[in-house]
Amino acid sequence: MSINRRELIKMSGLSAAGLVVTGSNTRLTLAEKIVPGGFVDLSGNENPYGPASVVAEALSKTIEAANRYEYARQKELVKQIAEHEGVTAEHIVLGAGSTEVLNASVLAYSGLDRHVLTADQSYGAIPTYASGTGREVVFVPVDSELKYDLNALYQSTTQSTGLIYICNPNNPTGTVVDSDKLRDFCMSVPEKTVVLIDEAYMEFTDNFERDSLIDLVKKGQNVIVTRTFSKIHGLAGMRIGYSIARPEISKRITEHKMCKFMGPLGVEAASISLGQSEFHNFCRAKAKEGRQLVFNLCKQLGLEYARGAGNFVFLNPKMPHQEFRQRIRMSGVDTARSFPPRKNWARVTMGTTEEMRFFAKVLPEVIAG
Known part of the structure; x- marks a missing residue:
């Protein structure tokens, strides 16, 4: 009609x-x-x-730091994030937005004989980067609700799957995978496969503390969780993000990072914003x-x-x-x-x-x- x-x-x-x-x-x-x-x-x-008004106010007073690298302040932010997440500083890797640590994870855990597995409707920057650096990317369709289909992902996982990328909540669909089912999935993949969970939008959900998979990181599983200050913190232009993984995984991610230094204004803004609940x-x-x-x-x-x-x-x-x-x-x-x-x-x-x-x-x- x-x-x-x-x-x-x-x-x-x-x-x-x-x-x-x-x-x-x-x-x-x-x-x-x-x-x-x-x-x-x-x-x-x-x-x-x-950003929060207190962050904006602090930035106006910190502009003079723009001519300095402020490495010590960056290390302080890592410690602050670690305390906020309930892990050690060795679990945290800072990035120029979470995209940098996502890409570094691709480099660290996939290669000529280790492919990336993800959904066909998800954050496209990661598979694009993977294929652009010579990695094979295997796509699995999302389900009828436009969610990651964990059963299909599991069936497509092989001993050659190096990295499984899951954006949760997903972008662009916004859908969320059931956290208990996702935990079971992460525990069931092959021992040498790493699951990369992009939680850029998790803090917009009602039950983000329950649904985050940081608990699996704390248990020593092959899981990387990434977060960003670009979304709920309102600091997209400052380019600060981080990954949370067990120390040996974090070390490998660090080895593949492009940017070793985060701008002092972004570091200061992120530090203050962490406390603005x-x-x-x-x-x-x-x-x-x-x-x-x-x-x-x-x-x-x-x-x-x-x-x-x-x-x-x-x-x-x-x-x-x-x-x-x-x-x-x-x-x-x-x-x-x-x-x-x-x-x-x-x-x-x-x-x-x-x-x-x-x-x-x-x-x-x-x-x-």
Whole structure:
């Protein structure tokens, strides 16, 4: 059954709420009131509220340190992270964002005769890096809920599997694998296989302490957990992340790192941000609020979506991605690039409350054409 624009807006319930505007010029004018330049950027999975005000204030007073390497301060941050995670400093490897330690893990635990195994719908930078450095990458489809299919991964694991990469919550789907099933999976893989768990978005979930696999690291399993200050900490531009693994694994990761030095401003910001639990709780609640808004909107508009738990939602706008992105950009909103194999789905980052209200205004008209 075809639905025209007026019917779609009425069905969405947004008209009665006064959330619908018409005409691209009007929408761009409204966007201008929300964001200077008139563009609501929901494309990068950044934290629109970060960094915490106390971090920003401290950075303004630390700018003079930009001409120094501050190696000692970096070592202090490692110790601080170790205490925060309940491990020793030898378990921690700092990176220029978590991507660096993820890539270093690929170099350390895969090679000519040891392949990387992962899902076909996940964070693409890791398999791209692996294949670019001559590693074979084996892909397994996600399941019907767009989650990592642990049974399929297990069946595809062989003695030649060097590294299994699992992004949890997954990017771009946002879906979370059951933590108990994931623990059983990690315990069942071959002895020489390392499982790399990317927890960049774990702190946006309701039960992140329970669902994190750091407990397996503490038990000495072949598990690497990575975290980042780019997401809930709101420090994407500072490029600070870290891995947590037993000391002998951490040593191998360190040997394959590109960057041995982290900038002093990023180190200082990360150090202060670790203690800002009230700010993190606020950001977690706002992301959840935004997700629920988009979930409800998708239901009202009849759109497929992944029920994720990160600071973004993966949805199917039922049109070619290029067309959707062009339409929504003309309405003053930007979303992320295409994510094959579901190349026509769209990933929408959760913005501020005002930005998400604006997104809710424009999406029905974009879908209706």
